[in-house]
Amino acid sequence: MNVFEVFAKLDLDSSGYKKKLENAKKLAVGFGKASAAVLGAGATAAGALTKKAVDAYSNFEQLKGGVETLFGAGGKSLKEYTASFDGTAQQAKASYNKLMKAQTIMLQNANNAYATAGISANEYMETVTSFSASLIQSLGGDTQKAAKYADMALVDMSDKMSVRVKRIELYQRCA
Numbered sequence: 001m002n003v004f005e006v007f008a009k010l011d012l013d014s015s016g017y018k019k020k021l022e023n024a025k026k027l028a029v030g031f032g033k034a035s036a037a038v039l040g041a042g043a044t045a046a047g048a049l050t051k052k053a054v055d056a057y058s059n060f061e062q063l064k065g066g067v068e069t070l071f072g073a074g075g076k077s078l079k080e081y082t083a084s085f086d087g088t089a090q091q092a093k094a095s096y097n098k099l100m101k102a103q104t105i106m107l108q109n110a111n112n113a114y115a116t117a118g119i120s121a122n123e124y125m126e127t128v129t130s131f132s133a134s135l136i137q138s139l140g141g142d143t144q145k146a147a148k149y150a151d152m153a154l155v156d157m158s159d160k161m162s163v164r165v166k167r168i169e170l171y172q173r174c175a
Contacts, residue, residue, distance in 0.1 A: 063125035070132045071143045072103030102143035109151045117158035127154060
């Protein structure tokens with residue numbers, strides 16, 4: 001066999017490998033494009049999830065401020081509250097502590113709302129603050145009692161809604 005025949009044979013034998021290498025390259029490019037698409041979709045989903053989380057948290061902070069205003073000292077420290085209070089320092093401290101206890105009760109109730117009322121903390125605070133000013137006024141400014149009654153009202157309403165939903169589901173199954 002001469003040198004030209006050896007080179008020709010080597011070239012023919014390696015052409016199969018070249019083809020396999022080209023196919024592998026095409027596969028890698030396709031995989032890269034698919035990976036990029038998946039990563040892009042994942043980034044979009046992560047961005048949407050992050051936006052929803054930020055929106056929910058900002059709503060929470062806004063609603064918490066409403067609870068602090070209606071049931072608490074409006075976000076004031078004891079010193080700030082005492083300076084704006086019309087009475088003695090002792091009376092201001094007692095009033096402040098009572099307000100802060102009511103605020104704490106409301107925020108704990110909101111945090112437990114998923115279990116007690118089947119709603120989110122945000123939905124709980126939004127609903128409670130919508131009627132609490134009237135409730136507090138009708139109870140002579142007793143924010144602790146108002147916090148207790150507001151929670152009872154929301155839990156009772158959710159129980160009744162749960163019963164209604166179950167009745168509707170049962171009716172739909174029977175129909």
